[in-house]
Amino acid sequence: MKDVYLLSGFLGSGKTTLLANMIGHFKEQGLKPAVIMNELGELNFDSQAVEEGVPLKEMLNGCICCSGSEKTEAQIQTLLAEAVFDVLLIETTGAAHPVEALDAVYSPLFAEELNIKGIVTVADSKRWLTRNDMSPQSRSLFLEQIRHAHLLLINKSDLLSDTELATATFEIQGINEYAPILQTTNAKVPLKMLQEMQATARPDYIEKADLGKQLHLSSRLVDFTGLAFTQQEIEDWLRTLPTTIYRMKGYIPIKGNSKPMLFQYAYGLTQWMPEYVKMAPKLVIIGDQVNDISIIGKA
Numbered sequence: 001m002k003d004v005y006l007l008s009g010f011l012g013s014g015k016t017t018l019l020a021n022m023i024g025h026f027k028e029q030g031l032k033p034a035v036i037m038n039e040l041g042e043l044n045f046d047s048q049a050v051e052e053g054v055p056l057k058e059m060l061n062g063c064i065c066c067s068g069s070e071k072t073e074a075q076i077q078t079l080l081a082e083a084v085f086d087v088l089l090i091e092t093t094g095a096a097h098p099v100e101a102l103d104a105v106y107s108p109l110f111a112e113e114l115n116i117k118g119i120v121t122v123a124d125s126k127r128w129l130t131r132n133d134m135s136p137q138s139r140s141l142f143l144e145q146i147r148h149a150h151l152l153l154i155n156k157s158d159l160l161s162d163t164e165l166a167t168a169t170f171e172i173q174g175i176n177e178y179a180p181i182l183q184t185t186n187a188k189v190p191l192k193m194l195q196e197m198q199a200t201a202r203p204d205y206i207e208k209a210d211l212g213k214q215l216h217l218s219s220r221l222v223d224f225t226g227l228a229f230t231q232q233e234i235e236d237w238l239r240t241l242p243t244t245i246y247r248m249k250g251y252i253p254i255k256g257n258s259k260p261m262l263f264q265y266a267y268g269l270t271q272w273m274p275e276y277v278k279m280a281p282k283l284v285i286i287g288d289q290v291n292d293i294s295i296i297g298k299a
């Protein structure tokens with residue numbers, strides 16, 4: 001399995017600086033990192049931060065979330081097919097919502113090959129103190145990026161006084177009490193903290209994880225091999241789920257159909273599409289407390 005890290009944070013918060021640090025860490029361990037970066041502009045200046053020899057896919061003119069998750073899926077598939085790497089680092093644009101970013105990298109097609117370690121959010125501490133000057137939309141995105149992080153860096157701590165830093169840390173911790181939180185300068189994070197991240201609910205992990213950890217935004221892969229449902233049964237099951245299940249995608253075996261149907265669920269809306277290739281009947285579920293929900297057809 002290849003570990004995947006998503007780097008989230010506002011424009012200029014220090015994501016590229018973190019990316020360079022992480023590449024250094026993994027190389028020291030003898031691991032080969034690959035990188036997907038995306039920029040809103042025409043030219044990606046940040047890619048200069050990635051050293052030569054690191055497989056790099058750039059997505060220009062869009063971000064992971066709004067250019068469609070298919071594009072990211074295709075890029076990851078190309079990387080898996082063509083490049084030799086152990087760890088995948090994905091820098092999202094500052095405008096990316098973390099749920100969308102996670103959604104884009106979690107496909108049933110390669111769920112068994114990738115181990116999503118989670119989202120590292122770089123929070124610009126200086127900006128945090130002046131967040132009330134931001135537009136309501138930007139401020140809300142800033143909060144979402146903090147709320148859904150699996151590891152939180154309170155970066156640019158060198159620009160704050162001790163009192164300001166304590167205030168920022170206390171306030172940010174109040175929004176996300178589950179993620180480990182670290183005050184950083186130049187996004188310097190110890191390798192151990194990265195290695196301890198885990199956002200994928202695998203059976204062995206579910207048993208071991210303590211309750212606090214299970215509250216994170218996480219994903220879960222369900223295998224429907226040997227089962228079949230009617231679309232109505234699935235729709236009825238969806239209505240029993242909590243609103244903190246944000247997203248599902250995958251292939252669901254339907255009674256009377258020889259091939260599982262492509263299924264998408266986002267914010268209460270479902271979409272069914274016939275699939276002409278026989279895909280493995282697997283479904284990815286993304287949400288908070290994803291381990292706790294009961295799965296249709298499973299005891």
Ligand SMILES: Nc1nc2c(ncn2[C@@H]2O[C@H](COP(=O)(O)OP(=O)(O)OP(=O)(O)O)[C@@H](O)[C@H]2O)c(=O)[nH]1
Binds near residue numbers: 014094185186
């Ligand atoms: N003072 C200070 N500057 C920092 C720190 N971390 C990063 N910077 C600087 O902040 C600027 C932005 O850092 P980047 O790493 O490019 O931030 P980014 O989030 O990738 O920015 P975008 O790609 O524009 O979204 C750079 O000039 C960094 O050198 C820090 O802890 N303290």
